[in-house]
Amino acid sequence: MHDEDINSFAGNLRGTLIRASDTAYDGARRLYNGMIDKRPMLIAQCVDSGDVITAVNFGREHGLAIAVRGGGHNGPGFASVDNGLVIDLSMMKGVRVDPKARTVRVGPGCTTGDVDHATHAFGQAVPFGIISTTGVGGLTLSGGHGYLSRQYGLAIDSLIEADVVLADGSFVTASETENSDLMWALRGGGGNFGVVTSFLFRTHPAKMLYGGPIIFDLSHAETVMRWYRAFQEGAPKDFYIWLGLQSVPPGDPFPKEHWGKKMCVLLVAHNGENAEAAVNRIRAELPAPIIDWAGPIAYPALQSMFDALYPTGLQWYWKGDFVETLSDEAIAEHLKHAATVPTPISAMHLYPIDGAVHDRASGDTAWNCRNARWSMVIVGVDSDPAGAGALKDWANGYWNAVHPYDLSGAYPNFMMEEGEARVRATYGDNYSRLASLKAKYDPTNLFHVNQNIRPSA
Structure with missing residues (x-):
């Protein structure tokens, strides 16, 4: 790589080109997962x-591996690449709400919190995740599930249109009427097909919910999990509960007498009529909690409730699965491994992906798993890099114990670098179509720093 080539590239950008020798380099290359340390060339x-087109063309013409960064939030660190080019979209953060059309146009550098702030003023929301620092791009392109998914579907189910820079540097718009095959692939196929420079979402009513954590001592976890399994089968779509096995964080605002206790948490989120009465009914059916903070709450406050517990730079190790049934045998394994959770912020969560998610067929979008009831994640998290090995051992041991009871694939955003077999299992019957579309839109696999779908021959 010649200096004059790099200087020319920098001169053709309206944005900033950062090199390894620049003082801004270490800050710019920093990722959400502190366990991942990559050193890109540029x-x-x-x-x-226009900048994105320039960057894609430069990377392709000079044979550089390309990583695309939106929020930089993903577990295996696909937002960066050693010795390659990072196309950093974090400066592209515009949000425009159209309250009449009930849509929102979102830049690819936005976090879900950026969008929540803008849409909340109109009593609307997009069904994103549960931490507001998550990037919209990575979350959406791999499906996107969260508090509103049982009521309104996945994030991709609200995606109307996307502007995309393809591997050859061309710019296209994808929708159900224009480049519809690309739109199908973007709805769950990850960053395999191009760089999205604008998202257009449909918004949905969500202003004040009744929600928050109801926390039980781990001794009641088996009872709570069996209740949760039965509840989920007939739950109304506007009533969402995720279940977690973890520890009470040792700090405010948690009561000091409970710091460090192993717990089972139900995080409730009701976005409908008579919400308090609905939550009260489940309170009456369950053991007495040690903490109950469920109550009226604004949607953005619910979305950002856990942001402070999980700042940028912690050590993370993720393992995920799709779960169709929660058997007594699986519950026993969960309880066994939850009892050995290695740090106060490590956890297992079960997120519901039924309700409105099941209203579409598996072939309607690239996201294939429309029959699962939950998306499970096991996360080992710590602030100390010395604990990285222990986090991996615990998460892998836990996953190996419960995976035989789960489906073969997982939410791509809950996977590390697990290889082609897991990617194929995740997309199931949709994989061959995705591979054909990869061959059409990215035949040389330029965009391969992701949960990669190889182009078919």
Whole structure:
């Protein structure tokens, strides 16, 4: 790579090109997962689609591996690449709400919290995740599930349109009427097909919910999990509960007498009529909790409730699965491994992906698993890099114990670098179509720093 080539590239960007020798380099290359430390050659901080086109063309023409960064939040660190080019979209953060059309146009550098802030003023929301620092791009392109998914579906089910820079540097718009095959692939196929420079979402009513954590001592976890299994089968779509096995964080606002206790938490989120009465009914059926903070709450506050517990730079190790049934045998394994959770912020969560998610068929979008009831994640998390090995051992041991009771695939955002077999299992019958579309839109696999779908021959 010649200096004059890099200087020319920098001169053709409206944004900033950061090199390894620049003082801004270490800050710009930092990822959400502190366990991942990559050193790209160049970081192009793009400010518009023209910059993205310039960056894609430069990377392709000079044979550089390309990583695309939106929020930089993902577990295996696909937002960066050693010795390659990072196309950093974090400067492209515009949000425009159209309250009449009930849509929101979102830049690819936005976090879900950026969008929540804008849409909340109109009493609307997009069904994103549960931590507001998550990037919209990575979350959406791999499906996107969260508090509103049982009522309104996945994030991709609200995606109307996307502007995309393809591997050849061309710019296209994808929707159900224009480049519809690309739109199908973007709805769950990850970052395999191009760089999205704008998302258009349909919004949905969500202003004040009744929600928050109801926390039980781990001794009651078996009772709570069996109750939760039965509840989920007939739950109304506007009543969402995720279940967690973890520890009470040792700090405010948690009562000091409960710090460090192993717990089973139900995080309730009701976005409908008579919400308090609905939650009261489940309170009456369950053992007495040690903490009950469920109550009226604004949707953005619910979305950002856990942000402070999980700041940028912690050590993370993820394992995920799709779960169709929660058997007594699986519950026993969960309880066995939850009892050995290694740090106060390590956890297992079960997120519901039924309700409105099941209203579409598996072939309607690239996201294939429309029959699962939950998306499970096991996360080992710590602030100390010395604990990385223990986090991996615990998460892998836990996953190996429960995986025989689960489906073969997982939510791509809950996977590390697990290989082609897991990617194929995740997309199931949709994989061959995705591979054909990869061959059409990215035949040389330029965009391969992701949960990669190889182009078919």
